[in-house]
Amino acid sequence: MTGEVHEVVLRTKGLVKRFGSITAVDGLDLEVRRGEVVGLLGPNGAGKSTTIGMVLGLITPTAGTAEVLGRDIRVRREDALAGVGAMLEVTSFYPYLSGRDNLAAVALLRGGGALARVDPLLARLGLAQRGGSKFRTYSLGMRQRLGIASTLLADPALVILDEPANGLDPAGQREIRELIRELAGENRGVLLASHLLHEVEQVCDRVLVIKKGKLIASGTIAEVTRGGGNYFEIVVDDKPRAAEILRGLGIKEIRETPTGLDVVADPTRGGEINRALASAGLYASAIVPRASSLEDVFMELTEPESPSASPVS
Ligand SMILES: Nc1ncnc2c1ncn2[C@@H]1O[C@H](COP(=O)(O)OP(=O)(O)OP(=O)(O)O)[C@@H](O)[C@H]1O
Ligand SMILES: [Mg+2]
CATH class of the missing domain: 3.30.70 (Alpha-Beta Plaits)
Structure with missing residues (x-):
């Protein structure tokens, strides 16, 4: 039964991706609901970006399904993606266009009133003053903020952010955290892949810890840190x-x-x-x-198997 209001904005079932002999994602079930920020955690190579790639229809799953707003990404890709804003690890903008013109270019592709959101979003992300400057003159923090602005052009129900605070100074990181909470407050669901455990700890309602493509822990921060001394x-x-x-x-x-x-x-x-x-x-x-920090728990959960103590012969 498909209701008109989709509380669950993202659902994957048994998602698998193999690259040759490598199983990057291994039977992943996950859900993101409106109004919540879900952290996707895992060490390098755990399968976070591959998962996001499949959710966005950029990578074809070997098995399993991904649904955005109840629409199967492989069957109804355009409809599904109309409700998504994503900022990937490398978000490319035109270096010789201004920040404003870059957003306008994305907005034209998205249609549906996105153009009218360009200036309000520049203001919201603190870029109004520099909206007319060429992208190549932007600092890393400004680039990240422009990336986030671009995810919001379509007024998405699901926002996917891959390391949004990458390279930001502490004040910039805090601004991003506050913004992410605001997005959830606007009844959007947010999937946040991040290595900054401290950030994840402060901003996420729930976390999913993956390792070698498998879900190894999930729940609220308190649950994942076992409520032990929180x-x-x-x-x-x-x-x-x-x-x-x-x-x-x-x-x-x-x-x-x-x-x-x-x-x-x-x-x-x-x-x-x-x-x-x-x-x-x-x-x-x-x-x-x-509390026992998320970092403590994360290290424990994801630490590589202890190197086999093979006797030196
Ligand atoms: N196109 C590809 N071809 C072959 N192997 C790939 C490809 N893309 C990813 N992989 C492999 O799949 C696994 C998962 O990679 P993925 O990029 O999803 O990890 P990640 O969790 O995003 O890591 P990171 O934290 O470093 O960004 C890795 O072993 C990676 O080498
Ligand atoms: Mg990645």
Whole structure:
């Protein structure tokens, strides 16, 4: 049954890609829903880009299916891709055209009101001032932002970003994180392939960890890090009142400490906690997420098989 409103914007089933004897993607099932940011993690060569290539109809799967907005990418490629904006590892723009003209060129291909979005998107990505400058004069950060702007021209339900914060300075990375959260807030689904685990940890609702083309772990950050010790250390004066507010957010495990409270909550909820406390007039002097980091777990999950300790003969 295909409903008109597609909550699931991307679904792959049993996706497989073999290149000769290499199995790059090995029976991958994944789903991205509207309003969520899903991280696609895995070491080099895990099959992330190959997966994205199949989702975009650029690589033909050996087996399995990929559906965007309920449309099979191989059967209804154009319809399916009309709802997708993607920024791949190498997004090419014309060096001698301005940023604005580059976006306009993409917009013309996409049609459907995309041209009218060029200027608002330049402004949104902080490129309004430099929209008229040639692309070749853009800094790496500006290039990345133009790439992201181009993904939004079609007002997509699914946004796919392959390493969007690549090469950005910390301020630039933060801007991108905020933007990604905004995209989810606009009811789009976001698939984010990234090596920046710290970024993934802060921005994703769920992560999928793949290794040699197979899904080896998935779930919320808290689940993947086994919920083991994911908590916030909150330094605040009025502990009873703070505890009451946190209970109002559905947080159950709250423990008093000499300086405030330790509360068990998903690491992505720091902003929400901060906002709730502040709007009740309680200004925490610190809200520190404490956890076994995603990086710890990632290293553990994806570390190469220990080199066989073959005896030296
Ligand atoms: N066109 C191709 N021909 C042969 N092998 C390929 C091809 N494309 C990818 N591969 C192989 O498939 C595997 C998965 O590659 P893929 O690029 O999908 O990994 P990735 O997870 O994106 O890695 P990275 O983190 O380095 O970007 C690798 O072993 C790679 O060498
Ligand atoms: Mg890749």
